[in-house]
Amino acid sequence: MGLDNHEFEQIEGLIAARKRVKRQQHLYHAGDPFEAIYAIRIGFFKTDILTEDGRDQVTGFQMAGEILGLDGISIDRHVCNAVALEDSDVCMIPFDRLEDLSRKVEPLQRQFNKFMSREIVREQSIMMLLGSMRAEERLAAFLLNLSQRMQSRGYSASEFNLRMTREEIGSYLGLKLETVSRAFSKFQDEGLLTVHQKHIQILDPDALRTLVGRAHV
Amino acid sequence: MGLDNHEFEQIEGLIAARKRVKRQQHLYHAGDPFEAIYAIRIGFFKTDILTEDGRDQVTGFQMAGEILGLDGISIDRHVCNAVALEDSDVCMIPFDRLEDLSRKVEPLQRQFNKFMSREIVREQSIMMLLGSMRAEERLAAFLLNLSQRMQSRGYSASEFNLRMTREEIGSYLGLKLETVSRAFSKFQDEGLLTVHQKHIQILDPDALRTLVGRAHV
DNA sequence: CGAACGCTTGACATTTGTCAAACGGCGTGG
């Protein structure tokens, strides 16, 4: 990334603080003062928002290598809750120090801006999913996305364990848990995948891709 | 904002380039190389994404004082189309110069980071809307949001003209234009507002707020 | 002045949600 040794050491220092979060524990709560963003070293998280009127929605799932907390910058408070779905391990990156350092180290600044923008784009694709796909298309898109992220981290793209419940998947996809369950069963009946509880094996990824891509034709 | 004169002049210089965009013209297209972000001086825009398979979705509406183009940073190309819904006037802000300057001027860096984060939060609230609200609740939320933004720009909060069609509203809200139209008619029947084509007069904002807040109780 | 476009409304189809029942795996405590 075009860093000299000194710059590299500074960034190393930045990410030194580590933190363990056990399954079902919160990394932060909505409303907490925003002080740091977090890079996931090991584990799996969900972020969700719970409104006063009882509306509750999962806004994302994050796995090792991904960043948590970028939404907090806007108002100096965390906007959502971050909950570990399995025992996890994160690097805490104090935000004021990150801002300072990114004024000095241009590649860091660029990288950070790209991270923020990527988050905006990611959310746009979810808006697309929620706004224009039907239940099975949503689930297919969700599975393909998960599969691709697993693969890019060196895991199998075709076989993995879900860390979240049907209800959490449904909340994320704007569906009820029964609808998610039915879609899984339908995919299995059609031979696109096998499901045993949380264990998923994708048998026909192309069929899933067709579902997502060819919708509404 | 704690700027000295020299800093202020530099920022002035940054936003000197102006550009007019006529109604229905594109400010940029998806796929265009990303070079600048845009601050809207006068006018009204929509952003949308059109996928190969014909899926089409409005991802946002932007009015004077708001920023366009933050999604392009991620991959150095614009991800969506930006189209003027009325004759408009924007400030072009070359992004590499903005990055340079924000390394020197801390308040600018902070402000820019907040803008990015605010965009992330804005999109989260749309995910919330698309994922957990019903048609009338979505339209109510949309109108209240528009109303509030009009007001914060010095216009009437209760009476304004929509710049977009029912179809564009529907696309944004994940609904068909007929559903949007029916929801407008229902609101009018119930005395919450009056509609004449694009002209909206909100009569009972509290009732709209109740719709949004109390849903699913 | 007319044609195109956007909007409204109706009748009906489809999708998804709701409610209910039952199953199965997993963990806990006897």
Added chain:
DNA sequence: CCACGCCGTTTGACAAATGTCAAGCGTTCG
């Protein structure tokens, strides 16, 4: 170690919400 109970899941029957298709109307703009 086994039994029980809980939680998450699956499935069915039915209800509600939204989409689809079609017709007709009003505006607006060329």
